[in-house]
Amino acid sequence: MHKRHFIHVAACGALTGLAASPAHVAAQHGPGALRGPVLLTVSGLIGAGNRGPMDPALDQMMAKQKIGFTRAHVWDFAALAALPAHTIKPTLEYDGKPHTLKGPALIDVMAACGVKVSDKTAFFVRAVDGYAAHLPAAEAVQRRFIIATHLDGRPMALGGLGPLWAVYDADRYADMAAKPVNARFGGCPWATYHIDVKEA
Secondary structure, eight states: OOHHHHHHHHHHHOOOOGGGGGHHHHHTTTTTOOOOOEOOOOOOOOOOOOOOOOOOOTHOOOOOOOOOOSSEEEEEHHHHHHHHHEOOOOOOOSSOOBEEEEEEBBHHHHHTTTTOOTTTTTEEEEEETTEEEEHHHHHHHHTEEEOEEEETTEEBBBTTBBSSSEEGGOOOOOHOOOOOOOOGGGGGOOOEEEEEEEOO
């Protein structure tokens, strides 16, 4: 993908839904505005953030998974739900059936965190069990990844695939649809809770 085309595509993805732009939503959901428990923490090459450094004493799961940061942008369910939602209907490997997943575009969430996407940007997406996937920003844009908050019309549960899942509609892309269903989602950690933004 040419650099100019990638940046144009990324910008288009980040600007969906002007009535509730990511920057506007982020401004409404600073640390004092969160109404529920934090579900997603984004660190690394972000903007100003809305929380301070990782606390080894209180951020126990992050500490055990060797995550560290000096600042981060945190999200609760309401903040993520306030972003423009997208719906996908991939066939899932767990039961071989299509399911409806809904949530904001991953690139919109990154834009709201102040991420300046370039052709070198990559997202390291981590699940609560420690599983992590390297996701180039170009792929996140091309495959239209979302941060799913709902499965078949209901908020996703912790202990299932949620409460958040970085995922895309593999059925829409010939190269992925040609693979066995259990080989299509290696880059999609369910129970997503942390994203580290880096330059690869």
